[in-house]
Each structure stands twice: as structure tokens, then as C-alpha cells.
Amino acid sequence: xxxxxxxxxxxxxKTTAIGSISEIxxxxxxxxxxxxxxxxxxxxxxxxxxxxxxxxxxxxIHLYGTPGQDRFDxxxxxxxxxxxxxxxxxxxxxPDPLHQLGFYLNAFADFIQDTGVVIGLTKSDISDKxxxxxxxxxxxxxxxxxxxxxVDARSEDDIKVLVHALLAVLNH
Amino acid sequence: MxxxxxxxxxxxxxxxxxxxxxxxxxxxELDKILDALLxxxxxxxxxxxxxxxxxxxxxxxxxxxxxxxxxxxxxxxLALSDNIASEGGKGNTENxxxxxxNGKIFLLHAGPKHLLTVFTHNCGSLGMPLAYAKxxxxxxxxxxxxxxx
Numbered sequence: 001x002x003x004x005x006x007x008x009x010x011x012x013x014k015t016t017a018i019g020s021i022s023e024i025x026x027x028x029x030x031x032x033x034x035x036x037x038x039x040x041x042x043x044x045x046x047x048x049x050x051x052x053x054x055x056x057x058x059x060x061i062h063l064y065g066t067p068g069q070d071r072f073d074x075x076x077x078x079x080x081x082x083x084x085x086x087x088x089x090x091x092x093x094x095p096d097p098l099h100q101l102g103f104y105l106n107a108f109a110d111f112i113q114d115t116g117v118v119i120g121l122t123k124s125d126i127s128d129k130x131x132x133x134x135x136x137x138x139x140x141x142x143x144x145x146x147x148x149x150x151v152d153a154r155s156e157d158d159i160k161v162l163v164h165a166l167l168a169v170l171n172h
Numbered sequence: 173m174x175x176x177x178x179x180x181x182x183x184x185x186x187x188x189x190x191x192x193x194x195x196x197x198x199x200x201e202l203d204k205i206l207d208a209l210l211x212x213x214x215x216x217x218x219x220x221x222x223x224x225x226x227x228x229x230x231x232x233x234x235x236x237x238x239x240x241x242x243x244x245x246x247x248x249x250l251a252l253s254d255n256i257a258s259e260g261g262k263g264n265t266e267n268x269x270x271x272x273x274n275g276k277i278f279l280l281h282a283g284p285k286h287l288l289t290v291f292t293h294n295c296g297s298l299g300m301p302l303a304y305a306k307x308x309x310x311x312x313x314x315x316x317x318x319x320x321x
Contacts, residue, residue, distance in 0.1 A: 029255060
């Protein structure tokens with residue numbers, strides 16, 4: 001089973017991104033936020049999002065979204081098991097998105113080592129204070145050369161580009 | 173209902189604008205509910221009250237049990253169960269039962285934003301512990317409603 005994992009911090013757009021390309025009504029586990037996340041959004045994923053897409057050659061790609069908060073890191077391990085690659089979404093509107101990028105790259109380091117990753121920078125329409133080159137420089141300093149894209153999580157085309165880029169990375 | 177009357181009494185003497193005081197009252201009352209639950213049945217070994225998004229609110233767990241992990245795991249499991257129940261046409265989740273080789277665990281909603289996870293010894297009957305747990309969820313729900321109003 002070809003399974004791609006969507007990860008990243010709270011409010012990066014993981015649930016939205018999966019919904020944008022989903023062929024079915026996605027399985028979601030949104031519940032009310034009762035903490036400071038409520039300032040960002042009303043609901044948050046606590047277990048997983050699930051959906052799938054079918055490629056032109058008929059291959060079905062299963063999409064699993066993780067909860068953003070690190071208290072749910074047990075779900076990251078459960079969902080990443082047997083995954084073929086990672087789509088990492090980072091919210092460009094966050095005060096310190098580079099720190100967040102580093103945190104999630106470290107948290108999924110073993111998985112990325114075994115598979116591959118592409119990075120999608122979301123909410124670029126809201127914020128341009130962190131230029132995409134900053135992210136590329138940050139990765140270069142870490143000696144991690146990964147594809148980085150500006151994306152809109154609501155755009156089917158943008159998220160499909162991410163998924164196809166990941167599949168291209170994995171085929172090399 | 174004694175617990176609920178207690179909390180109404182306490183809140184009337186508390187400046188509700190002081191959110192921290194309200195939180196303290198809440199924590200005390202949730203502790204009382206858990207203490208009553210654990211003394212109600214010898215079969216119940218531990219319990220935790222958490223928010224639907226996985227934060228611990230009160231706990232009577234064993235020393236080696238991490239309350240933050242159990243709060244998060246409980247919310248994830250109950251959220252998935254809600255999906256399976258509703259998508260399978262079975263309505264809302266009444267409870268989730270885990271039958272372990274060394275005891276049973278059940279999870280229940282406690283009002284719209286909280287849940288209760290109860291751990292039992294390897295008891296024969298689940299009836300009484302489950303009935304006491306349901307009673308506790310009703311008390312938690314009523315308490316939260318009072319505090320929200």
C-alpha cells in the first residue's frame with residue numbers, strides 16, 4: 001500500500017490540503033480546541049485525517065494527516081509506519097517558521113532518512129515576511145537539500161504538485 | 173448532586189472574573205469526582221479526566237502512568253470511535269471498551285468537551301464500574317455547564 005504522511009505544526013493546513021485533493025469525503029478527527037490553539041482555529045485534529053487519490057496509472061495513494069501538537073507524537077509513529085514519504089507543511093505566517101521546520105525535520109528524521117520529503121510553505125498569501133530563500137538557506141546549512149514549494153493548502157493543483165514532487169523524489 | 177451544589181456555593185463566593193480561581197475550583201471538584209469514583213468500586217484502579225483535544229484536567233493514575241500521554245491517547249481513540257460509530261450508522265459513542273489481558277479500560281464522553289478514561293483490575297463484571305463511571309461523566313458534564321454559564 002502506497003501511503004503518504006502529511007505532517008507539520010498546528011494551523012499549517014494539513015487537514016485542508018488532504019481535503020483539497022481527496023477523491024472521497026476524508027475521514028477526519030476534528031474536535032473543539034480548548035487551549036491557546038483556539039486563537040488560530042476552532043477545531044483541531046486529534047487522531048488522523050485519511051483519504052486517497054488515484055494516479056493516472058491507476059495507483060492508489062493513501063493520504064494520512066497527523067495531529068500537529070507534539071503531545072500527539074505517538075500518532076506520528078503509528079501513522080508513519082510503512083509510509084513511503086512525507087509532505088511537510090509549514091505555515092509561513094508563523095513568527096518563527098524556520099524553528100518549526102527544524103523541529104519537524106528532527107522529529108521525522110529517521111522516517112525522512114528511510115523515505116523522502118517535500119516541503120510546502122502555506123499561507124504565503126497572508127505573509128511574505130519569510131522569503132522562500134530563507135527556508136532554502138536554512139536547509140542548506142543543515143546539509144539537507146529538499147524540494148520547497150510555496151503552496152495554497154486550499155488549491156487542488158498546488159497540493160497535487162507537492163504529491164507528484166514527492167513521488168518523483170522517491171523514484172530517484 | 174451534592175458536588176454540583178458545592179461548586180455553585182463555592183463559585184458564589186468566588187470572583188468569577190478571576191479565571192485562575194475558577195480553574196482552581198474546577199480542579200478541586202474534578203479531583204472530588206475522581207476520588208468518589210475510585211472509592212465507589214474496588215475494581216477501579218485509576219482514572220483520568222481530559223479535554224477532547226487531549227489535555228489532562230484531573231487524574232488518579234498510577235505513579236508510572238504519564239497523564240499527558242494518556243490524555244492525548246484518550247482523545248485520539250475516542251475521536252476515531254466517534255467516526256466509526258457515526259459512519260457505521262450506530263449514532264454516538266456511548267463508551268469504548270479495551271479488554272486487556274490484565275484488566276479493562278473504558279472511555280466515555282463527559283459533556284461536549286471532556287472525556288473520562290477508567291482503568292479496572294481484572295474484574296469479572298464490568299457492570300458496576302461502568303455504571304459508576306457513567307455517573308461520574310454526568311457529574312463532570314454538569315460541573316462544566318455550571319462553570320461555563
